[in-house]
Amino acid sequence: MNTDYTNFxxxxxxTDEAFLRHYLSSTSESEHFWNNWLLNNPGKIAxxxxxxxxVEAVQLGLTDYTRTYLSxxxxxxxLKRIRETNYLEEIRQAKVIPATIWKxxxxxxxxxxxxxxxxxxxxxxxxxxxxxxxxxQTSELRNxxxxxxxxxxxxxxxxxxxxxxxxxxxxxxxxxxxTYGNDNRNVYLTGKAVFDVRKxxxxxxxxxxxxxxxxxxxxxxxxxxxxxxxxxVVKVQSGQxxxxxxxxxxxxxNPSSEKAGVLLMPNQQVIFKRTGExxxxxxxxxxxLLLTPTTDQFVYDETPVTQVLKNVGAAYGVDxxxxxxxxxxxxxxxxxxxxxxxxxxxxxxxxxxxxxxIVDAQIIITAKGCSNxxx
Amino acid sequence: MTNGxxxxxxxxxxxxxGNEDAxxxxxxxxxKAMYRYGMSLVSVSExxxxxxxxxxxxxxxxxxxxxxxxxxxxxxxxxxxxxRIIHLLQRQExxxxxxxxxxxxxxxxxxxxxxxxxxxxxxxxRQEMMRKLIALLPHRQQxxxxxxxxxxxxxxxxxxxLDVNRQSAQNLVYRAVQKLREWLI
Numbered sequence: 001m002n003t004d005y006t007n008f009x010x011x012x013x014x015t016d017e018a019f020l021r022h023y024l025s026s027t028s029e030s031e032h033f034w035n036n037w038l039l040n041n042p043g044k045i046a047x048x049x050x051x052x053x054x055v056e057a058v059q060l061g062l063t064d065y066t067r068t069y070l071s072x073x074x075x076x077x078x079l080k081r082i083r084e085t086n087y088l089e090e091i092r093q094a095k096v097i098p099a100t101i102w103k104x105x106x107x108x109x110x111x112x113x114x115x116x117x118x119x120x121x122x123x124x125x126x127x128x129x130x131x132x133x134x135x136x137q138t139s140e141l142r143n144x145x146x147x148x149x150x151x152x153x154x155x156x157x158x159x160x161x162x163x164x165x166x167x168x169x170x171x172x173x174x175x176x177x178x179t180y181g182n183d184n185r186n187v188y189l190t191g192k193a194v195f196d197v198r199k200x201x202x203x204x205x206x207x208x209x210x211x212x213x214x215x216x217x218x219x220x221x222x223x224x225x226x227x228x229x230x231x232x233v234v235k236v237q238s239g240q241x242x243x244x245x246x247x248x249x250x251x252x253x254n255p256s257s258e259k260a261g262v263l264l265m266p267n268q269q270v271i272f273k274r275t276g277e278x279x280x281x282x283x284x285x286x287x288x289l290l291l292t293p294t295t296d297q298f299v300y301d302e303t304p305v306t307q308v309l310k311n312v313g314a315a316y317g318v319d320x321x322x323x324x325x326x327x328x329x330x331x332x333x334x335x336x337x338x339x340x341x342x343x344x345x346x347x348x349x350x351x352x353x354x355x356x357x358i359v360d361a362q363i364i365i366t367a368k369g370c371s372n373x374x375x
Numbered sequence: 376m377t378n379g380x381x382x383x384x385x386x387x388x389x390x391x392x393g394n395e396d397a398x399x400x401x402x403x404x405x406x407k408a409m410y411r412y413g414m415s416l417v418s419v420s421e422x423x424x425x426x427x428x429x430x431x432x433x434x435x436x437x438x439x440x441x442x443x444x445x446x447x448x449x450x451x452x453x454x455x456x457x458x459r460i461i462h463l464l465q466r467q468e469x470x471x472x473x474x475x476x477x478x479x480x481x482x483x484x485x486x487x488x489x490x491x492x493x494x495x496x497x498x499x500x501r502q503e504m505m506r507k508l509i510a511l512l513p514h515r516q517q518x519x520x521x522x523x524x525x526x527x528x529x530x531x532x533x534x535x536x537l538d539v540n541r542q543s544a545q546n547l548v549y550r551a552v553q554k555l556r557e558w559l560i
Contacts, residue, residue, distance in 0.1 A: 010556070011549060011552050011553050011556060012549075014552050015523075015545065015548050015549045015552050017529055017530060020523065020524070020527070021527070021529075024524070024527045025527060054552060054555070054556055055524065057501075057505050057555070057559065058505070058509070058520060058524050058552065058555060059524055059525070060501060060502050060505045061502070061504075061505025061506045061508060061509040061555075062506075062509065062520070062521060062524055062525050063502055063506070064506055065411055065415060065521055065525060066411070066525050068407075068410060068411035068414055068415075070406065070407050070410045070411075074425070075403075075406055075407075078406070078425055078428060078429060079399065079402055079403075079406075081429055082402070082429050082432045082433055082436075083395075085429065085433045086433055086436045086437075089433065089436075089437055178426070
């Protein structure tokens with residue numbers, strides 16, 4: 001504090017480093033200095049006082065700036081994002097050869113060690129049991145991903161930026177890019193999750209899970225793709241879903257060309273055999289009604305069986321294949337309201353001496369026909 | 376400020392050795408200042424400011440072992456934030472702007488007596504009036520007085536942030552305060 005203040009005016013004081021430091025965060029030392037200063041410069045008291053008022057006025061004018069409001073939620077949200085990025089980055093670095101080995105690489109021994117480590121890393125990329133597909137997919141996008149991990153025992157509900165919902169099951173992880181919703185709706189999954197996707201025909205929603213990609217425009221469906229499982233399963237609850245093998249989807253020459261995939265309707269599921277790389281389409285274990293049933297739905301009184309089957313098929317959104325001709329003289333009197341789909345089919349088939357099987361997510365009825373009992 | 380520089384430097388070195396609590400404390404101490412400063416630079420996009428704060432914090436985490444201890448942590452973080460913002464903005468829109476910011480400030484025209492009078496009359500209170508008068512200053516002067524009077528940075532630090540030397544930074548603040556005083560009388 002060796003400044004010569006003899007010729008200082010109000011503005012000189014109001015912008016003086018020591019004066020401001022004292023004004024903004026005074027210490028006992030600065031207090032002492034300025035008290036002495038005022039005692040020794042009685043002629044400057046007016047300037048000192050005016051400078052103080054001027055600084056006060058500037059601060060008053062900056063109140064809005066100083067109080068720019070950052071909500072607690074936003075602060076926490078941002079911290080969470082920062083931590084997630086750091087976490088991903090650390091996982092990524094743990095996989096990479098430490099920098100210190102590079103420094104010693106002039107030594108032949110180190111070169112060999114490097115080659116061995118490199119080979120191990122390369123192998124792990126290609127072995128099914130090694131480095132996970134999820135990690136490979138997400139590490140390429142390391143800095144721009146938001147990751148959600150469910151290490152709890154209960155499923156966890158996650159909202160994506162476009163307000164699509166994801167119910168993430170225990171022992172599952174999901175990531176999405178920070179650009180989600182802008183030019184893509186890509187999600188990376190390892191484990192199991194139910195997706196309830198906001199409709200947006202312009203931006204398909206893609207779930208990358210192990211070797212497959214599930215593509216939808218807006219619907220509700222479940223993907224189960226645990227690293228250790230032999231199968232990847234996609235079940236559809238509503239809407240339409242297409243499922244592709246990742247390599248086919250990505251390698252397809254023309255982005256708009258038809259890609260070899262499996263189209264799923266509600267109550268259908270596809271099981272992808274990871275070893276044989278095969279899709280197997282079938283009905284889900286417990287098909288659900290597509291619409292809430294009206295009170296007298298599934299109550300039949302001498303109703304033609306062809307009509308019953310059409311009715312049931314429509315209610316569950318499944319194709320029921322049967323011969324109109326063979327079943328034309330069959331009718332049914334029953335209350336099937338409480339039965340699940342398979343229960344309904346059992347009762348119908350038993351009453352007309354038929355059997356059913358599920359082939360490629362269709363229900364095939366094999367019947368001999370009904371003898372006309374009213375002859 | 377409740378935390379003296381010593382505490383902050385201890386926090387900083389704890390963070391450098393990988394202490395996440397210290398890292399979180401630093402975040403909580405400075406995120407509000409970074410937010411308001413970022414918003415004062417690019418008020419159009421809050422999301423963009425958040426992204427930039429995110430980048431600053433994740434970058435210092437990755438580089439933590441190689442960083443030195445800044446004398447003024449707030450200055451260091453605000454400076455990093457501005458560098459990040461400018462870097463991203465320049466990448467977004469290729470520079471066809473022929474005016475530098477200094478040149479732009481030279482084009483700044485002093486508000487007329489009428490304009491001043493209207494601003495002073497319309498303000499509902501003194502705070503409002505001061506805010507309006509500050510808004511009439513050239514942008515760099517506004518930024519300089521925010522850094523000086525709210526963030527309590529010294530002129531050397533302000534100069535580093537505004538890419539000018541210490542004396543020029545002090546001149547910016549001086550001219551701003553001089554104008555404000557003139558307008559107030």
